[in-house]
Amino acid sequence: MNNVFVYCEIEGKTVVDVSLELLSKGRKLANTLGVQLECICAGSGLEGIEKQVLPYGVDKVHVFDAEGLFPYTTNPHAALVVNLFKEEKPQICLLGATVIGRDLGPRISSTMHSGLTADCTELEIGSFDMATLVDGKTEKKHYENQLYQIRPAFGGNIVATIVNPEHRPQMATVREGVMKKEVVDPNYKGEVIKHDVAKYVPETEYVVKVLDRHVEAAKHNLKGAPIVVAGGFGMGSKEGFDMLFELAKELHAEVGASRAAIDAGFADHDRQIGQTGVTVRPKVYIACGISGQIQHLAGMQDSGIIISVNSDPDAPINAIADYVINGTVEEVVPKLIKYYKANNK
Numbered sequence: 001m002n003n004v005f006v007y008c009e010i011e012g013k014t015v016v017d018v019s020l021e022l023l024s025k026g027r028k029l030a031n032t033l034g035v036q037l038e039c040i041c042a043g044s045g046l047e048g049i050e051k052q053v054l055p056y057g058v059d060k061v062h063v064f065d066a067e068g069l070f071p072y073t074t075n076p077h078a079a080l081v082v083n084l085f086k087e088e089k090p091q092i093c094l095l096g097a098t099v100i101g102r103d104l105g106p107r108i109s110s111t112m113h114s115g116l117t118a119d120c121t122e123l124e125i126g127s128f129d130m131a132t133l134v135d136g137k138t139e140k141k142h143y144e145n146q147l148y149q150i151r152p153a154f155g156g157n158i159v160a161t162i163v164n165p166e167h168r169p170q171m172a173t174v175r176e177g178v179m180k181k182e183v184v185d186p187n188y189k190g191e192v193i194k195h196d197v198a199k200y201v202p203e204t205e206y207v208v209k210v211l212d213r214h215v216e217a218a219k220h221n222l223k224g225a226p227i228v229v230a231g232g233f234g235m236g237s238k239e240g241f242d243m244l245f246e247l248a249k250e251l252h253a254e255v256g257a258s259r260a261a262i263d264a265g266f267a268d269h270d271r272q273i274g275q276t277g278v279t280v281r282p283k284v285y286i287a288c289g290i291s292g293q294i295q296h297l298a299g300m301q302d303s304g305i306i307i308s309v310n311s312d313p314d315a316p317i318n319a320i321a322d323y324v325i326n327g328t329v330e331e332v333v334p335k336l337i338k339y340y341k342a343n344n345k
Contacts, residue, residue: 018096018176027057057184097173115164117149177279227253233260234289292317
């Protein structure tokens, strides 16, 4: 009761990375609150699925294994989560900000009459006081152990902290790569509960059938690349990005882009790094012509070494960069390419 829950998204018979990342964060939140961490695994042919999640510190694994639960469809998954939550009454529920999480989260939130904050970049436990006007009089109320749901707002110009003091569960979605995946104990002991799916999902919820399913592999490995060369609006054009691809080839790196560069058509959308793109944690991040707005910093600020190439010495990204090269990208990037070509032989 009143525990922290994570809905684990499953592709085939594998728990996806964003869910494992949320288990790591959920474990920390549960430790702070002094409660248990529980997770939901729903799909088909899930024998032994608990071995994938228990090492992340899960105290209780709820397994729903039935043929109609994979591929994912909204109604049966929403029904089983809502009916389970009515029994368990969790105080926090975390989901990945994926196509599935963004479909399932609002359905659960609406049915449970709870709040839901999308695309959080940080989750913390805190307390606060709130004053309300009742019958013309101001009444103050203190709230303990609330989930602070933190995310950029107003186009990334500010960071907002959102709380749901009165309704449960407190729900949030988080993008892949935002939280760090950390194994607590490879032999962590937790309880595994295999539920009778029919008790939670009426037969009428299987009205939608998936006739064909196509999953397209990613064109690049931006999230897992050890070195990322990223360009912003300061690259000037799509041709300007050709320099970055040449530099990335010499460094065996991947090319990313800021939202401003994507909106200008300089790079493909799947290369976007930031709050509305991919979150990366490479060993080396080279930012070329990127100003460094909050929205972009949210997707790369945990990189090992950050190198900024910028003609503006006061660019916000310079404040978090380990090394700053003050100059135009047209001047600096060709020199970097020339140097690495000469030294990679």
